[in-house]
Amino acid sequence: MQPRSARITGWGMYAPMGVLSNADLERLVDTSDEWIVTRTGIRERRVAAPHETTATLAAIAAKRAIAVAGLDPDEIEMILVATLSPDYPMPSTAALVKEAIGNTRAAAMDVAAACSGFVYGYATGHAMVSSGMYRHVLVIGAELLTRFLDFGDRNTCILFGDGAGAVVISASDDPGGGMLGMELTTDPDGAYMIWLPSGGSKSPPSVETIARREHYIRMEGKETYRYATRTLASSALAAIQRAGLTADEIALFIPHQANLRIIESVAKGLGLSMDRFYVNVDRYGNTSAASVPIALAEAVDSGRVKVGDRIVFVAFGAGFTSGASVVEWTADPALGRRADSVVPAASVRAPVDWDSVDPMPARLAAVLNSRNGPAVPLDDVVPGEPEHAHREVPA
Numbered sequence: 001m002q003p004r005s006a007r008i009t010g011w012g013m014y015a016p017m018g019v020l021s022n023a024d025l026e027r028l029v030d031t032s033d034e035w036i037v038t039r040t041g042i043r044e045r046r047v048a049a050p051h052e053t054t055a056t057l058a059a060i061a062a063k064r065a066i067a068v069a070g071l072d073p074d075e076i077e078m079i080l081v082a083t084l085s086p087d088y089p090m091p092s093t094a095a096l097v098k099e100a101i102g103n104t105r106a107a108a109m110d111v112a113a114a115c116s117g118f119v120y121g122y123a124t125g126h127a128m129v130s131s132g133m134y135r136h137v138l139v140i141g142a143e144l145l146t147r148f149l150d151f152g153d154r155n156t157c158i159l160f161g162d163g164a165g166a167v168v169i170s171a172s173d174d175p176g177g178g179m180l181g182m183e184l185t186t187d188p189d190g191a192y193m194i195w196l197p198s199g200g201s202k203s204p205p206s207v208e209t210i211a212r213r214e215h216y217i218r219m220e221g222k223e224t225y226r227y228a229t230r231t232l233a234s235s236a237l238a239a240i241q242r243a244g245l246t247a248d249e250i251a252l253f254i255p256h257q258a259n260l261r262i263i264e265s266v267a268k269g270l271g272l273s274m275d276r277f278y279v280n281v282d283r284y285g286n287t288s289a290a291s292v293p294i295a296l297a298e299a300v301d302s303g304r305v306k307v308g309d310r311i312v313f314v315a316f317g318a319g320f321t322s323g324a325s326v327v328e329w330t331a332d333p334a335l336g337r338r339a340d341s342v343v344p345a346a347s348v349r350a351p352v353d354w355d356s357v358d359p360m361p362a363r364l365a366a367v368l369n370s371r372n373g374p375a376v377p378l379d380d381v382v383p384g385e386p387e388h389a390h391r392e393v394p395a
């Protein structure tokens with residue numbers, strides 16, 4: 001049966017404890033705090049610990065969103081994880097999250113639309129709920145980008161960080177609220193402006209691809225910047241028009257947090273002041289698909305969103321993709337406190353006869369170790385868990 005509306009009933013985020021400051025990056029590449037702050041607005045970003053993975057970050061944010069929605073994890077019928085940094089090419093990260101949150105009944109799949117992934121996932125989840133297909137859909141944006149960065153490339157390694165955010169979309173018998181309008185676009189002209197060259201069917205992993213450093217994110221910064229400023233404004237406006245509204249009627253924009261200058265330029269283009277835009281890029285850098293749901297959870301929990309407000313999610317990313325949704329907020333922001341009871345830990349089962357190599361990039365580990373004192377452990381075993389079996393490394 002079709003519900004009368006599909007509303008966000010839960011929200012939550014998780015940012016790993018490790019902080020990588022601009023000063024730390026000054027020790028890795030030829031850069032400066034002044035350059036990074038002036039060009040991007042970023043001051044620090046989070047780094048996942050060696051025992052964490054995209055699925056564990058996602059699971060913590062998900063458990064928080066489910067607690068806020070007042071649901072049992074088993075009431076979730078579909079799990080969508082938007083990510084460009086999955087635990088593995090297969091199985092999906094969503095399948096791992098399902099087990100980690102203690103759900104037994106949901107279908108689960110990943111959404112691949114890079115930094116626009118959460119907005120694409122939200123549109124997909126909304127369609128599933130509003131059509132009557134499912135009553136509760138969990139949409140997560142989660143990234144562990146520090147494992148896909150070349151910490152010798154100053155053009156990219158200063159920009160990105162790790163984190164996760166999630167929402168629960170639920171069927172409601174009350175009319176109104178939820179998504180009022182949306183726009184999704186894909187422009188393959190930009191396919192190689194932000195990309196990760198090797199590891200897929202075109203260029204499988206090999207000694208050569210490793211030597212050519214092709215397993216790291218590459219980016220044409222200027223082209224991406226130009227595309228971002230244009231498309232964020234046009235996507236937001238298209239979604240607002242479909243909702244039958246004007247930009248003036250939007251209480252808060254929650255944009256993808258890639259670069260403060262990009263957000264400022266979009267505000268200027270729409271003729272709006274910056275206090276209508278939520279910004280946290282200074283603290284997390286660009287967390288790709290996680291950035292909009294992290295910003296949403298922070299905005300709601302800090303009182304920036306009230307019941308009845310029209311808000312806009314808007315993002316752009318590799319593809320090039322872009323997307324925007326206009327949402328009428330219906331949930332009591334005070335419910336966000338329910339997330340406080342969720343312990344920020346999650347565990348994803350690995351096969352007993354297999355263990356990964358140390359996942360922390362060596363250059364990053366060296367800087368974090370020399371600053372923090374204790375050495376980063378050389379395995380990814382969660383504290384308190386049994387040791388994984390040791391892998392035979394061929395000579």
Ligand code: ACO
Nearest residue numbers: 031035039114115154155158221222224225258259317318
């Ligand atoms: N520190 C110091 N100098 C640097 C750094 C650095 N970290 N990086 C580049 N530079 C240098 C360049 O080499 C260049 O030097 P040159 O003039 O001697 O050649 C100079 O600084 C200027 O470089 P530009 O690229 O012109 O700098 P710009 O002002 O364009 O800023 C930036 C670069 C921040 C990357 C900007 O272009 C940008 O934000 N682009 C968008 C990127 C983005 O949002 N990507 C995410 C996409 S989302 C997804 O799906 C993953």
